Amino acid sequence: MQTQKVIDHIVAWLKDYATNANQKGFVIGVSGGIDSAVTSTLCAKTGLELLCLEMPIHQAPNQSNRAARHIDWLQENFPNVSRRPVNLTPVFDSLVAAFPAVDNEEERFMSLANTRARLRMTSLYYFAALHSYLVAGTGNKVEDFGVGFYTKYGDGGVDLSPIADLLKTEVYTIAKVLGVNEEIIKAAPTDGLWGDDRTDEDQIGASYPELEWAMAMKEEGKKASDFEGRQHEVFSIFMKFNRMNQHKMLPIPVCEIPESLK
Template structure:
């Protein structure tokens, strides 16, 4: 078995199922259409395209939600996509919301503790983890300082500072969802999410942020399958070839640098092999990894999946005796 071929064998059938799902759910909720947060990335591009095919462009609304640290190209690609599909859209910067909460100031103060040389006027920053398959380094996140495109420092974060930074960064995703529901409710639309199966399994989304939506059409599609959908749908090659990222750090940080810690093709094959309990020999042949490396990667995945239980769980309810 070739795992990648198995993942991508039903791409045309998947497009039909996703379009049908979107149309049916809009009808079930008795709404008129969908709002999509358009990030300039591949997931939202696929969702926007399928939503237009399912509902017509007049029933789809795109929102570009940049902030101070977003890459300029993200907005440009998102706008180009909306225009190519003849979708009405609006750019609503969330920077004022973040400034009112002093998100940038708090972030700068934490980074300054870790990197005393940090100057927000000249340095861009990103949060990274060591590549999982290439070394035996500990699972310790670091702040990377970049100046004029070159990495000039990479310092490890203390656990407390890391948690605070994550909390601060997550406000960005939650602010975006605030805006999406504002537009959805005033237009009698639903909010359509863009989280794929890889992200869902690994908890690679923010609770009540990009995870707080009405429908998740891609939640049963591994990231590798999303790329196949994008190819079939003719999505802009610049979007397809762009490294995926949450785009919440001033230095564009790919998901491979932090979330996956390995190429996405390897991650998806490992997740697929766990889902279908494939034998180790088949995994070795497909991934070209040693049994030791596969075991190490699976332990990492198990840790991440366990931590993700919080993100996917609904609110705990205290039931009273009747």
């Protein structure tokens, strides 16, 4: 990958898109992870206004602290960057209290994890509308089009996706060239939806390099039966998530009415 040229291409694309849309800049949720760090830096490099939101919801301190230090770094290097802390924990707790109790606490726990992402999306669009900004998405190619590892209408609810054609390993390569803080580059990827330190690999069962391999094998038309051992396991994991999350990756289905019924 021609890293610097890719960076320049994304920055130019972002600036052109915002200008053509008659928007002043971007708003992004900074989580302390690699994807939001890279995306926010690319947005900052456009020279357009960038608002970074910190939106903790019972967040692990190490995640919140990484996010804060990244925004500090952005503001030291880019005069167009501003920040806004938005503590969503009380909002989340009030919403949980308003919901009825359920028998299956595990299912409730999963639903509430996705609710966190949707509260953040709502907050991003509030500030976007307030300042004429675009909501910049932070999903990479493996998450968005491989395993669908994001929340529908949560972190998947964005105006544009600057890094969605980059594999996770390519995002790390860009991060190093951009000068993103080493602590973010070294941190294990996590979606930050659980209030603990569980990683993406803990949840998926495979690392991003493994998932990238499986994604490439799928594109070549391979099947799980073509592999043995760990490769078979990883490919099966990838295909399970890929099939299960097609509803996120495909356009919303529309019930088309036959002309004969109109």
